[in-house]
Amino acid sequence: MNNEPAKRWIMIAGAAVAAVLVIILLLLVLRQPALPESIAFGNGRLEAIEYDIATKHAGKLEHVLVDEGDMVTAGQTLAIMEITELESLLHEAEANLDRAKESKKQAKALVSQRNSERNLASKDFSRSQKLFQADVISKQDMDSQTTRLQSATAALQAAQAMVAESDAAMAAARANIERVQTTIDDSFLKTPVNGRVLYKLAEPGEVLGAGSKALTVLDLNDTYMTIFLPTAQAGKTAIGSEARIVLDALPEQPLPATVSFVSPEAQFTPKEVETKTEREKLMFRIKVRLDTASSQYKDIPLKAGLPGMAYVKLDNDEQWPESLQIQMNK
Incomplete structure (x- = not known):
């Protein structure tokens, strides 16, 4: 007999829960x-598509220019690696190019001088040859003019080789500048797509290895x-x-x-x-x-x-x- 009130309350509570569930379902349907x-x-x-913005070369992350949730456009720089050492290498490569250019100028001037000397030696050789054939000068004098012409020709060829060497040095310097500049450009981490920054995976001051992820961008174009x-x-x-x-x-x-x-x-x-x-x-x-x-x-x-x-x-x-x-x- 004492259990009757408890059972009654349990039934009432169960009915109330069922009624609440029915109301919730009705509200969901109506919504x-x-x-x-x-x-x-x-x-x-x-x-x-999610794009990982990663480093191409190892180095220290100097700046992160965006925060999570920021909208970005294709080609925008999102982070920058430290480039102090690279800038020094670039200046050195540019100085090498300047030296190679100056060397070429000097070599070309020397070629001009050696060419004049060789032309003069060639004319003297031609005159001496005629005089030798007329028995006006001795064979010793003729041999001297021949040696002089050969020396002038060799000097001209050496000067021309210096010009070619300067051209090679200039090409090497330009290639080095391009290589360093490419590395500098790669230090500016850019997004390839319009999108939103999902995750910032690294902070300024962190040293990252080649291929390390710095940010993740969600491509909103697709x-x-x-x-x-x-x-x-x-x-x-x-x-x-x-x-x-x-x-x-x-x-x-x-x-x-x-x-x-x-x-x-x-x-x-x-x-x-x-x-x-x-x-x-x-x-x-x-x-x-x-x-x-x-x-x-x-x-x-x-x-x-x-x-x-x-x-x-x-x-x-x-x-x-x-x-x-x-x-x-x-």
Whole structure:
């Protein structure tokens, strides 16, 4: 007899819990947008390419110019490695180039001088040769003129070799400048894409090895959600159709999107479908791409893996329900 009140309270509590659950379920149902048949939907997760901004050469990280969440544009410098030593090497290479240029100037001047000497020796040799043939000068004098011409020719060739050597030194100096400059350029870590900084993986002052990651950037130019629609809806879905993506983290903020891919083949079903029931199980993969050029994304921390729902218009004349209309940013 004493257990009757306790049982009664347990029954009342159970009924109350059941009533609360029913109310919650009703509220969840009522919160779902009233969608016409010409709007299909499916659940999925955001997908995007993440780019690791890494060092090409070992060194100390001197500056990080962005923070997590910052929007960046392709080619923007995100971090800078220390380049003091590289700048010294660059100055040294430039000085070597200047010396090689000066050496070439001197070598060319010497070539001009040696060429004049050789021309004079050649003329004297020609005159001496005629005089020798006329027995005016001795063979000893003729041999002296021959030796003089040969010496002048050798001196000219040596001067010309100095010009070629200076050219080689200039080429080596330029190659060294280009190599050092390339290393300096590589010390400015830039993003290859427009996107958002997801992670800052290193801080100024850290010594990083070659290939070490400094930041990660999410490519916002190709952020999409993959959903699956049955045959009847997939057959009416066209590439370029207007769409909306609603993330679980931002249920009150639908994001503009576009259908960018419709699979030509069904998935999750046998290859040979014999019955109508099996045909109804056909699901087609649909890719819904965010229109990331829209100002709606300015303050939204998009990340790959965020769950949500994608809604697709099967009829372009259909109007979006109020819950899926885009609220213009002010």
